[in-house]
Amino acid sequence: MNQLPEEKSPEKVEKNLAEFPKKVGIIYSEVKREYFPTEAQYVTEKEAENDAKVVGGYLEKLGINVYYYPGTPNLVVDIDRDKPDMVFNLVGSIHGQEYLSSTVPGILESLDIPYTGAGILGESLSYNKFLVKELLQSHGVPVPHFQLMPTSTMPLEVTMRYPLISKLNEIHGAVEITKDALSDTEKHLRERMKFLISTYKQPVLLEEFIAGREVTAILLEGLNKKVYLAEKVFKVEGDPYQFASFEHQWSEEAHYKKYQDPLLVELVKRAFDVLRMSDYGKFDVRLDQSGRYYFVDSNSNPAFGPRELDCALANILDIYGISFNEILKRLLLNTMRDAVGKQLLPVPGTNGDEEKPETTNVIEQVSS
Numbered sequence: 001m002n003q004l005p006e007e008k009s010p011e012k013v014e015k016n017l018a019e020f021p022k023k024v025g026i027i028y029s030e031v032k033r034e035y036f037p038t039e040a041q042y043v044t045e046k047e048a049e050n051d052a053k054v055v056g057g058y059l060e061k062l063g064i065n066v067y068y069y070p071g072t073p074n075l076v077v078d079i080d081r082d083k084p085d086m087v088f089n090l091v092g093s094i095h096g097q098e099y100l101s102s103t104v105p106g107i108l109e110s111l112d113i114p115y116t117g118a119g120i121l122g123e124s125l126s127y128n129k130f131l132v133k134e135l136l137q138s139h140g141v142p143v144p145h146f147q148l149m150p151t152s153t154m155p156l157e158v159t160m161r162y163p164l165i166s167k168l169n170e171i172h173g174a175v176e177i178t179k180d181a182l183s184d185t186e187k188h189l190r191e192r193m194k195f196l197i198s199t200y201k202q203p204v205l206l207e208e209f210i211a212g213r214e215v216t217a218i219l220l221e222g223l224n225k226k227v228y229l230a231e232k233v234f235k236v237e238g239d240p241y242q243f244a245s246f247e248h249q250w251s252e253e254a255h256y257k258k259y260q261d262p263l264l265v266e267l268v269k270r271a272f273d274v275l276r277m278s279d280y281g282k283f284d285v286r287l288d289q290s291g292r293y294y295f296v297d298s299n300s301n302p303a304f305g306p307r308e309l310d311c312a313l314a315n316i317l318d319i320y321g322i323s324f325n326e327i328l329k330r331l332l333l334n335t336m337r338d339a340v341g342k343q344l345l346p347v348p349g350t351n352g353d354e355e356k357p358e359t360t361n362v363i364e365q366v367s368s
């Protein structure tokens with residue numbers, strides 16, 4: 001909706017726009033092939049600089065001066081020199097190490113620069129899928145049976161039922177989530193774990209494979225939290241053994257259709273809070289054949305960009321009629337507002353989760 005509501009005078013809208021920052025930084029992963037143990041992991045990061053420029057192009061069209069920062073230790077000096085009003089944190093790895101992304105909020109906190117996305121704890125948790133599962137489970141968010149395997153010879157708990165899926169505990173982007181990630185036998189499982197642990201030097205998280213459908217949830221924060229749900233449309237309709245493999249995520253265009261369930265919306269909001277995410281987050285949820293939900297993945301600061309970058313955030317919000325410009329404006333104002341003072345945000349547990357008119361509507365209405 002582009003029209004302004006009658007009660008909002010142009011002066012009020014102008015005032016709101018005046019809150020927009022003038023100087024915005026974008027921090028992105030600095031990527032070199034030699035940083036990564038495999039081509040697959042490199043693929044998930046190699047477009048980082050281009051993607052940052054695409055996002056920057058949209059910000060420039062909003063009249064904002066954009067500064068770009070590769071995510072290296074030099075960041076500290078460069079940002080301290082430029083003093084942007086705020087930054088978009090799009091970092092997914094530093095020197096190829098995904099878990100080091102969690103240092104970026106720490107740097108920004110110490111420089112007192114407002115930033116988008118999760119803080120130190122939220123980003124740190126994101127790179128430990130085992131801890132995420134433990135936290136979700138202990139807060140009543142359903143997850144599949146899981147077990148952390150620091151070595152490939154560790155005994156399997158008796159509760160674990162095949163087929164099992166093996167995941168790298170600290171790496172996202174569906175790296176090594178191929179057909180071979182699924183094991184039906186112990187022999188296959190042990191070989192798979194041996195390969196993963198020796199190649200990526202980290203534990204493997206085993207999960208029971210949930211046959212069924214898949215829903216992706218995006219939470220976008222304005223003054224309140226809004227959840228957008230979409231079911232993944234796989235190539236072969238109705239085959240419960242399909243999943244979003246590496247090939248699926250990196251070489252096929254994603255298809256989604258709207259999905260609605262207030263129960264899942266509540267679970268997503270809970271997961272977002274428990275995992276200390278901020279601004280936006282993504283969750284992958286499987287539904288088994290009797291319709292039960294299982295949270296299989298959570299991403300603070302998920303891939304960010306407009307539809308042409310084919311990321312879940314923009315694709316899913318697009319089917320709800322929310323453009324990338326609107327997403328940017330919400331994040332710009334939310335981050336600035338957040339930095340001004342938490343007292344301007346709803347008090348947690350009172351009205352934070354209520355659906356009520358938001359000031360962010362102004363943003364939607366002035367969007368081009």
Ligand SMILES: Nc1ncnc2c1ncn2[C@@H]1O[C@H](COP(=O)(O)OP(=O)(O)OP(=O)(O)O)[C@@H](O)[C@H]1O
Pocket residue numbers: 144165167171172173174175177207208209210211214242243244245249284286296297299
């Ligand atoms: N326990 C499970 N049961 C069924 N399918 C699963 C399970 N875990 C993962 N998958 C499938 O594999 C896909 C990728 O797994 P997951 O999201 O955990 O990996 P990731 O590397 O963290 O991916 P990303 O960070 O890109 O979302 C999921 O979207 C889902 O289709």
Ligand SMILES: [Mg+2]
Pocket residue numbers: 284297298
């Ligand atoms: Mg995922």
